[in-house]
Amino acid sequence: MAAREKSLKHRQKSENTTFEASSIDSTAVEEKLFGQAEEDDGPVVFICGKCKLPVGDSLSWDGSEDGQNQIRLKRVTDNVLVGKDNRLYEVSKRSLCLIVDLVCRGCHSVLGMVYASTPKNLDHKRFTFCFNVADIDSYVLGSASQMLAAEGPKEQPVTLEYRGIVEQQLTEMKMLVMSMAQRLEEIEAGLQEGCDEA
Structure with missing residues (x-):
């Protein structure tokens, strides 16, 4: 009986060491x-x-x-x-x-x-x-680091707010160009009258 228990304990011990040796x-x-x-x-x-x-x-x-x-x-x-x-x-x-x-x-x-x-x-x-x-x-995955450089230092995404600002600036520029064109016509008309009188 004692020999059998000793054999059983030895077998359990060797099984445990086999399992431990294969663990990674x-x-x-x-x-x-x-x-x-x-x-x-x-x-x-x-x-x-x-x-x-x-x-x-x-x-x-x-x-x-x-x-x-x-x-x-x-x-x-x-x-x-x-x-x-x-x-x-x-x-x-x-x-x-x-x-x-x-x-x-x-x-x-x-x-x-x-x-x-x-x-x-x-x-x-x-x-x-x-x-x-x-x-x-x-x-x-996710290790990519290369990105394209932004074209301008203050590049912004196009949002509704940004679009509204751009449209307002375009309207102001259009009014300025029309005003300059009208003023140019007046100057040309004045020069034309000056030439006709002379």
């Missing part, structure tokens, strides 16, 4: 991959490193693998094709996996893999989309 702090990895945590930035769009087609986004984030330089997503766009042929992949000397390649629809580049069969310590990777960080780029 995704915040630390996000900071390494994106420069800052996503809380400070907008959502991230992942794009093919070669043809720039979007392949996924950070809203479907599942984690990352620092040692293998991979990110995992739960969902991807239709621009990602999942291969049909399983092949063996050796993660480490004792970890053989069956994987299927992820291929870009646009340029047919291999972007990563889906783990179809894994040893128990890699079960967290199974049936997620694992992208090689070297084969994709990312774009943070």
